Each structure stands twice: as C-alpha cells, then as structure tokens.
Amino acid sequence: MAPTPAEKAALAQNVTNQPDGPGKRIGKRGEVHVIGNVLPGGGKLFRERIAQFQAEAGYWETHVGTVHDFRVLLFDNDTRILISAIYDGDFLPYLADVINQAGPWFDMLMPGVWEGYTTASDTATRKLIGRQAYTADAFYAGYPDLTTKDIAKMRKLRDAVNAMLDSAS
C-alpha cells in the first residue's frame, strides 16, 4: 500500500526563516534568492564578462568559505537577473563581511548589468540587495547540519583514517 501523505510528511525537515530574514533555514543551511532588473544592453555586457567571473568563482567562494553553491543567470530575454546561494549560518550578520570581501568579484560583473548596482561597497548596493532579496517558499537541504567547514574536516579525517588503515594492511 502506498504511503499516506502523513507518513510521507514524517520525514519533514524543521524549516524556519533566517533571523531577520531573508531566506529559509534548515539546521546550519540557509538559502537566499535575489531578483533584479537588467539594464538595456546589460545582457551583452554580462556575456562578455561571465567567463572570467566563472573562472574566478573558486577563488572568491573559497575565500568566503561558507557557500555550498551559488548561481547567477539572466532570464526573460535579458530583462531580469537571478542570483541564488545556499550557504552556512545566518545571512544578515555576514552581509557586510561578504560584500566587503567578495565585492571586487561582483564589481567585475554587475555594473551596467544589474539596475541599481553601482559598486559593492556602496551603501545603495547593500540596500538594493536587501530590497530585492526573496525567500524560498519550499526548501530542502541534504545533511543540513554539515557546514562546508565540517565537510572539509570530515574529508581530512576520512583521508587520515584511510591512510592509517592502508598502513596496517
């Protein structure tokens, strides 16, 4: 007999809102989406810059150190932009740090593309992000209690245990 809706809901995760928003939260894992408008001609600029932006993603996101995945795309015929991220911990407390640290990465892509975006360090840009941030209506996170730091630590432990077992075999 197929499971009832109640039986299927028994595995529901504890989903809350981020303190002060935006974004949902499960365990250590948070999500956020930002949807903005694209300036005329922004699509062309975006495509000229996106390859280098992509190439530098590893550098900047490693530096930030709390992001599990990150996406940016244009849609509606280059009229709107969507940025989304899955990350560890709270959103607002770290916003100033993230903008401060990863600002140059965004500055190489967004000016002339995202309407209202000047530079990352501009207060107006921070307000723009706050205004255009959206919270998911449904969210699932696999292993929500493991942060990127936990995963790195576990990989280190796994390698060490394997090395120990190998040396004994």
Place this chain on the structure above:
Amino acid sequence: MSALELSDIQGTVLRGRPMPYYGTYLVFTVQNPRSALTLLERLLPKVTTAADWEAPAENAWINVAFSHAGLSKLGLPEDVLSGFPREVRQGMAARSAFLGDVGSSAPENWDMPHAGNGLDIGLLIMAGSIALRDDKIAIGHAAVSGLPGIVAAHRLDVGLPPTMREHFGFVDGISRPYVEGQGGTPLPGQPIAKAGEFVLGYENELGEIASGPGPQELWRNGTYIALRKLHQDVAAFRRFLRDNANSPEGQELLAAQMMGRWRSGCPLAKSPERDDPAMANDPLRNNDFLYLKEDPDGRVTPAGSHIRRANPRDALDGTVVDMKLHRLLRRGSAYGGVLPEGVMEDDGADRGLVIALINANPGRQFEFVQSQWMNDGDFISEGDRTDPFAGRKDKADDFVTLKPRKRYRGLSQFATTRGGEHLFLPGIGGLKWILGNAKPA
C-alpha cells in the same frame, strides 16, 4: 581623521573605569513624559563628557541613556523613531532567540528591567570612591525629586571585589581597541579602530560616516550601548575545575585555557606553561600577541577560549570575516559579594558582571559577536560549540584543548543572562535636540 569632539561625547564612551571602581546603574520608568523632559533638563548640565578623559578633573561620571521605548514615550517624531537600528527598535528581550538568551537566560527570568517592562531611561554612574559615587547618585535623585510619574524601577551597584578580580577569579578589562582620534598612542598589541565604529558622526571601517536616525544634531557624538547583566555561578565553575583536573596547577591551567589568559591576566600566548604575574601587570606586554603565525590551530590559546572567541585578532585573516567590522568597547564591572575561597556549593547570592558594550552598529558589532562567536563554533570549525563561559549550553556543553588533546564535557551555564538592553547614549548636542524636539503625548 577628524578629532573627536570630546566635550560633546558622554564620558563612558571613552573613559575606562577607575581602579578600584564603584558604580551604580539606575533604571527609571517613565509614566509621565513631561516629567521625563524635566528630568533630562535638570540632568543635562551634570552629564559628564569625555573632555579631559585622560586626566579628568573628577574621577567620577554620570551618563544618561535611553531605550527605544523610552524615546518613544518622550515623544520623538515617528520618522526618527523608525530610523533607529532594528536591534534597538526591537529591544534585546525580543531578540533573545537570536542572541541565545534561552532557557535559564530567557527574558522571563531576567531581574533587571528591559525596554519591554520598564527600562526607559538609564543612569550610568561610575566613580573611583564610594563618596564620589554617592555624589553622582545624589545628582540622579535630585533630578527626579518632586517629579510625578518617574518611577525608580531598579538599582544595581557594581564594584571591584576585594579580590581585585571578577568573580571567576580573573583580572578583567585588559584588552581594548585604541579609538582613532582619542589622543595618546596605542599600546603594543592594541588595534587602532576608526572612531565611527564606536561614535556616530565619524568615519567607520567601511569608509562611511557612521550615522543615526533623524537629523545629525540628534546622533552626532552619540552611540549605542549593549547592556548585559550576567549572573555567575562561581561554585559550578569551581566544581568543574576540581572535577576535571588532578591538581591545583592543573585547575589553573584548565581555567587559563578556557579564558585564554591565566587568572592574573597574563596571556597564555605569551606564557603558555605557567603564570607570569609580571607579564600580566606590564601594559607593554600583556596584550601584545597575535595568533595566525604562532598559533593558528589553537595549541597554546585554544580556538574556543573566551578571549580568542570575543576577539580573534588576526586568527580569521584570509576568511570572509573582517575583524575590524566586529570590534567592541567593553566595560565590565562586578556586582554582588564574593563567594569565599574554597566554597564549592552555591550560597544562593546573586553575583556577576554588568557589561556595557559600546558600538555604533549593534547588528554587526555586539549582536554579531554574541550570535556568531559566543554562541556558535562554525567560524573556528567547532560546529555548535559555544563559549565556555558566556555561551549557551543547550546547543553544546563541551570544550576542547589540543595540548593536551582533550575534550571536556558537562560544562554548565556558568554565566546566565539576567538582564539586557540596547540603549542609545546621545551626545550632549543630542540630549539638547531631544529636549527641543520631543513632543510628549
């Protein structure tokens, strides 16, 4: 860099407490807003500023601060009230879940009023003698004398215990940032911080002028204070040390590893094996250390120790966190009688610390440090683990050292929150603006 307008800044912002110190926190509830304005009018000429703060004419001060509820009762314009930072508008009790004030630390267990139940106006008094303190208290009493509708809701006296230490036995208040423009020269190891991190109206570490709600006249030279009353369970701390170390020396080492300093104040980073009281008493050496190069993993000063959590110095360089954005000016003072040496059972007396944390941006300063560094461990790859002294213990109750490699379990709630509020401490010009523009209902 512009010089700080010291004669417009209330004294407690820049003045370290005297030593020894005798202080009082007086909390008033406003039932009659017009009386509150009269109170303010009477107090204004008596408020101590930061002028001559390095060599004050009088070793005492009286300062006045307001909760958002208090400012609302005074009748500040609605657009000004709505411009205060979210943390100040909501009040600390409303932010308890985020700040980890849960369980025994939850606001329903607080015994000091907050903005939601009576803290409208606070008088902060600190002095170098009991007589000087009482003079300042008399000023406070004179200011409310004969005024209907001003209720003295709470009084909390603070003072240096005879042990010259806070109740857990540590010398307190050694490390503090040097505020750009304060005069003098920074001590070795003292970070230089932009004034706008601690005083509104000056450039902050983001390169912006730190600003407040409404007109500049209200917020220039003002700041915010996160006031915390923390009850200390001294007997539980002593029992924890006794049960987890084999000798008095072992107990001292464990206490030092939990704090990051020996009880004398000597930093583990400078003297890892044994206490060095001479080092502790030398301001040229007792704060002159970093972590990243010498001790990146926390083998000497554990990554989860209190001083390394509260002030990671350079330990987070190369990560997303910019330490410069999360600094606090901390003014700690003890209250309550000492639990006699050697007593291992709680005597039921209330003793602890009142901490006034000065910050121009409560969200990215006090609340960041409390929520991310005191009450979480992910920033140091320690998962949910919290501060051994100040952290909530319902998420995790353990503490780890690497040398020796050991995990101590069963830490109890050594410090419990008994009160707290975000207060606005205007400059002298700001107090005048309030007097001129408040329109009580």
